[in-house]
Amino acid sequence: MSIQHTVVFRLAHPAASAEERDFLMTGHSALTSIPGVAEFTIRRQVSGKSDLTHQFSMVFADQNAYDAYNVHPAHTAFVAERWIPEVVEFQEYDFVE
Amino acid sequence: MSIQHTVVFRLAHPAASAEERDFLMTGHSALTSIPGVAEFTIRRQVSGKSDLTHQFSMVFADQNAYDAYNVHPAHTAFVAERWIPEVVEFQEYDFVE
Numbered sequence: 440m441s442i443q444h445t446v447v448f449r450l451a452h453p454a455a456s457a458e459e460r461d462f463l464m465t466g467h468s469a470l471t472s473i474p475g476v477a478e479f480t481i482r483r484q485v486s487g488k489s490d491l492t493h494q495f496s497m498v499f500a501d502q503n504a505y506d507a508y509n510v511h512p513a514h515t516a517f518v519a520e521r522w523i524p525e526v527v528e529f530q531e532y533d534f535v536e
Numbered sequence: 537m538s539i540q541h542t543v544v545f546r547l548a549h550p551a552a553s554a555e556e557r558d559f560l561m562t563g564h565s566a567l568t569s570i571p572g573v574a575e576f577t578i579r580r581q582v583s584g585k586s587d588l589t590h591q592f593s594m595v596f597a598d599q600n601a602y603d604a605y606n607v608h609p610a611h612t613a614f615v616a617e618r619w620i621p622e623v624v625e626f627q628e629y630d631f632v633e
Contacts, residue, residue: 442582447629485539486630494631530627532544533583534591 440535442499444508447484447491448529454492462525466495469517475504491528505533537632539596541605544581544588545626551589559622563592566614572601588625602630 452458463481471479478498484491499505508514549555560578568576575595581588596602605611 443579444583482540482631482633484629485632486541486628488628491629494629531583531585532581532588532591534579535582536579 440501442502442505443478443496443534444499444505444531445494445496445533446529446531447489447494449490449492449527451525451527458525462521463493465521466517469513469521470495470497472513473508473511475499475508491530537598539599539602540575540593540631541596541602541628542591542593542630543626543628544586544591545623546587546589548622548624555622559618560590562618563614566610566618567592567594569610570605570608572596572604588627 450459450462452462467479467481470476476497477500478496480494480496482494482496484494497508499508547556547559549559564576564578567573573594574597575593577591577593579591579593581591594605596605
């Protein structure tokens with residue numbers, strides 16, 4: 440059963456800044472390099488009912504692919520080097536049919 | 537520009553109960569009856585990092601369609617009669633490209 444893994448987040452950087460752009464581009468390239476990551480998207484969160492501003496979303500074919508992603512060095516490096524220092528607030532959600 | 541409107545929520549009802557099933561079926565039928573609601577889905581939220589358990593998602597072609605949905609009697613009646621009494625916790629997010 441496929442799993443849509445999502446995280447909604449807010450960066451420390453100003454909207455439309457070079458730092459924001461670099462974070463999003465690096466996230467895209469790091470995470471899409473990982474086997475099993477499909478349908479990767481970056482979108483803006485625009486509801487005034489949340490102060491989070493972006494979403495990363497990806498689809499895994501099954502739990503094994505998700506588990507492999509979680510421990511993949513490209514994922515753990517991105518989390519340590521970029522996510523933790525630059526993301527102020529976030530919430531993960533995973534969706535299944 | 538199309539807008540994906542989502543709400544992640546948790547019901548007062550036990551998982552897999554008749555009350556849960558009735559809420560989801562009524563939500564589906566009420567909300568999909570509203571003009572402009574496309575790609576309506578109901579999914580389960582399974583990440584242990586959130587205690588919300590379901591998601592409603594729909595796509596509007598533009599802000600006008602979204603605004604019309606918000607004030608449509610089938611929407612406001614569902615919110616008043618079912619959502620408020622039966623939903624314990626929720627968070628809305630809207631996504632755009």
